Amino acid sequence: xxxxETKERILAAAKELFLSQGYAGTTVxxxxxxxxxxxxSFYYFFKSKEDLGLAVVQWTVARGTELLGxxxxxxxxxxxxxxxAFLEHLEKSSQQLWSGGCLLGTFAAELAESNSRVQAAVxxxxxxxxxxxxxxxxxxxxxxxxxxxxxANELAETLLxxxxxxxxxxxxxxxxxxxSRAIRRFRISMVDLIEQATK
Numbered sequence: 001x002x003x004x005e006t007k008e009r010i011l012a013a014a015k016e017l018f019l020s021q022g023y024a025g026t027t028v029x030x031x032x033x034x035x036x037x038x039x040x041s042f043y044y045f046f047k048s049k050e051d052l053g054l055a056v057v058q059w060t061v062a063r064g065t066e067l068l069g070x071x072x073x074x075x076x077x078x079x080x081x082x083x084x085a086f087l088e089h090l091e092k093s094s095q096q097l098w099s100g101g102c103l104l105g106t107f108a109a110e111l112a113e114s115n116s117r118v119q120a121a122v123x124x125x126x127x128x129x130x131x132x133x134x135x136x137x138x139x140x141x142x143x144x145x146x147x148x149x150x151x152a153n154e155l156a157e158t159l160l161x162x163x164x165x166x167x168x169x170x171x172x173x174x175x176x177x178x179x180s181r182a183i184r185r186f187r188i189s190m191v192d193l194i195e196q197a198t199k
Contacts, residue, residue, distance in 0.1 A: 007045050009035040011059045014052055019100045023053060023110050023118075053107070054121050060103045061125045065132065067093055079139035080194075086136045087187040094163075094179045102167050104129075130156045137190075144193045155190075162186055 013034035017026040028049055032042050046052040071093070073085030104122050111118045133156035141152040166182035169175075 006037060006041055009037060010042060010045060010052070011056050014056050015060060015103055016100065018053070018056065018103060019106055023049075023107060050115070050117065053118055057103060057107065057118075057121055057125055061128060064097050064129075067097065068132075080143050083136055083139045084187060084190070087183065087190070091180050091183040091187065094183055095176060098163070098167050098179060099176060101171060102164060105164050105167060126160070130160050133159055140190050140194065144190075144197045148197075150193065150197075159183075159186055 010031065014026070014031045017030055017034055021030075026049075028039065028042055031049075031052070032039055035041075042052075046055065068086075068090065071086065071089035073082050073089050076082040076085050104125055107118055107122050108126075112122070113119075130153065134152040137155045137159070138152040141150045141155055144150040162182050163179065166179040170178040
């Protein structure tokens with residue numbers, strides 16, 4: 001097994017355990033057992049569980065960005081049409097992205113008050129996600145500008161809040177479809193926003 005594959009196994013195992021048991025409830029031993037690797041392998045790549053946690057956050061966001069950037073919407077040249085196709089792709093990808101929960105949300109809820117290093121990393125990654133959403137939603141914001149100023153970053157923050165809240169509701173109700181339905185409702189509301197602006 002190559003070094004990159006070993007590291008991926010550690011990251012994947014850690015993410016799954018962090019989501020199911022929380023950061024505090026996950027030990028290095030449990031991660032090694034899940035990944036079927038020795039502690040020596042763990043400490044070859046990571047100095048501590050905190051370093052691993054930070055790496056998992058970056059890895060998770062990078063994988064999500066890659067998944068969202070691979071949709072067919074990228075072939076669409078008309079900006080507004082592309083933005084709506086992106087939202088459809090986000091809806092269809094939601095289970096793959098967040099079926100086990102959101103690592104950023106989990107870490108924010110558990111560690112924001114107790115670990116400033118993780119809090120800063122999570123805040124930065126949330127901003128990275130919001131900025132990416134804002135870029136995709138900019139054509140909708142531009143088209144919707146009428147009597148009221150519509151900003152892409154505000155639409156992005158609204159969508160991010162909808163996603164995070166729906167992840168929690170999906171878990172609470174054991175209903176994974178809540179997330180995709182919420183994204184669909186946001187997309188429909190964007191159609192309404194544009195229609196209102198053109199009246």
